[in-house]
Amino acid sequence: MEEKVIAIAGNPNTGKTTTFNALTGTRQQVGNWPGVTVEKKEGYYIYKGVKFKVVDLPGTYTLTGESEDQKIAIDFLTQNQVDVLLLMADALNLERSMYFLILLSELNKNIIVDLNMVDLAEKEGIDYDVKHLEKLLKVKFVKTIGNKNIGFEDLKEAIYRKCKEPVSSECFISNYGDEIESAISEIINYLKNLNLPYPERFVALKVLEKDEYFVNLIINSVNYERINNLISRLEKFFNKPIERVLIEKRYGIIHGVVQEALIEKKKELKLEITEKLDRILTNNFLGPLTFLFIMFLTFTFVFGIGKPATKFLEVVFEKFGGIAANFPFPFWINSLIKDGIVSGVGSVVLFLPNIFLFFFFFSVLEDTGYMSRAAIVADRLMHKIGLHGKSAIPLILGFGCNVPAIMGTRILENKRDKILTSLSIPFMSCSARLPVYLLFTGIFFQENQGLIIFSLYLFGIIAGILSIKFFGSTFFKKESSPLIIELPPFRFPYWQGVLVESWTKTKYFLKKAGTIIFLGALILWFLSYFPDPTKYGAQSNFIGRLGSIISPLFKFSGFGFWQASVALIFGIYAKELVVGTFGILFGVGNLMESLKIYFTTASAYSFMIMSLLYMPCLATFLVLKKEIGMKWAIVSLFWSLFIGWLFSILFYQILNF
């Protein structure tokens, strides 16, 4: 079948994802752009016998090589087959969208403008004469209402037709006036023999704008000096920085066009609600209060609703494990299924309801527009530790499960912020660590169980802050990027979109984590089963020997016996397994008695500290690797091992003093 590629570009919150979903339905997948960690979404649909592959580009306001996700957009648009570039335009902010159109038009693509949010614009008393816009800007416009599924047949037809047309050089190319145009031609001349993989005029403009990335591309060219002189000459002429001249010229042109096509109607409703809500939600006193309240609600719901589902899955796996133990297979196969696969993979699948719910709430908070307000509220606090407000969101999610939390760092545009936040997320005490605390405090700290558990959560936060401070001051010279964040108007969540979004992400998690966890489960099972299958998980088997090798390390932490080490090893899988392992090793029946023999109050506390800090679980590690790269994932691993080890010794020694 013939295949055409459509790329969707546009400002954030213009309805790109909604349109992407409307076009592709559930035939989509999330992945990563090669070499980088920005999310990539791809899907397809079939129209009139042609297969259209749709790619959702990261939302941006401009095209600069200086930011990772925008660089991706530029590279994708210039170096891949893109038959139609679909620009999502927000009818409420048409000028800004058309500003972006001017930038995109320099890339020589077939462009269609999807004028979205026309329902909201109408309520504001704004309508546009699309025919007129088409005439002035020489591009095709289609009106849609993304969340009501209106206009997509027209859109599909327009895309279908556009694909048949050759790329029109007719498409609106801006004219910046004689001085600048002649400068552009001059720069194009200088670039002639550099063979850059971008359109010449586009590069010339970027160089003129002093875009760091593009300037670096030509910095070694013999003509670099000349270009610089040219720029200073222009700046003297305009008496302004040249980038400002360019921006103002573009907005000047666009302002005229938009005003000309504007049809004003009677206003139905003003967006004043948003302003009122903003005054409350970002108020210095009420803001933090509502923030805490919403977080509290989120957690209650995620665990409240998630718990029965998790319990149900637990029962299913238990039943299945029980059945598997009696399969008419050789003993080792049964053991592999029951002890290896079911308890290994099962322990991860148990998280699924929670993970789905987390993605769900994350999407809702984002869709309504609250997320960016939360960033504003958290900014002051986060500033003190060297990050800015947006980082608070993934950190909080970490208390539920580190995995979606680390995925959530995608909202941070700056690499430094993303890495620092990801490095401290594993210290946020996720729900999987709670069973460990419950078991040990239940035995050793019956009087003030709550207080002790609270102290562990607090200590996790302290460890996280320490990590940010440490890595922030040693590895990253640069400051956190200045906070500038658009606050989209408040909206009711678009449930269909939210569901598709959270399901796609959950599916992705399940697939990736599932395969690797499966492998890990096999390895751990193998170590426990051999060489003597009758003593599954005993000291004489590989796992016990491994535990015995490691255990001396924890002599000064107070738990230098091999069972504790094995429990910690199993905990790498998923932290719940720390408890499960003790269960297997000591027998569930006399677990309490045995633990009382092996542990003291001091070593119990230091063991809990260790369980809290010692390393990200397998799934977290994999996500870390995916999001911030292998190097940093390994740094995180050793850093947390070190921190955990150090503090478990420290606490044990102090408590024993």
Next chain:
Amino acid sequence: MKKLSEVEEGKYKIVDITKPGKLRKLCNIGVLVGDTIEVIKSCPGPIIIKKGNITVGIGHGMAMDIIVEKVK
């Protein structure tokens, strides 16, 4: 003329943005030098400004480089 980080809530006109990088960031979002804006939330903490349908939150560090003038 005052820095955006120092003003109270109310209507202002942007007179200048002193750092080119920051100028570009704000302009790209659609807020230009010469525009009239409304400050919805002032310091301490980030400042929130509004221009037409565009609402933007701006960190303190950034607001110090934006020069504004009161509009009656």
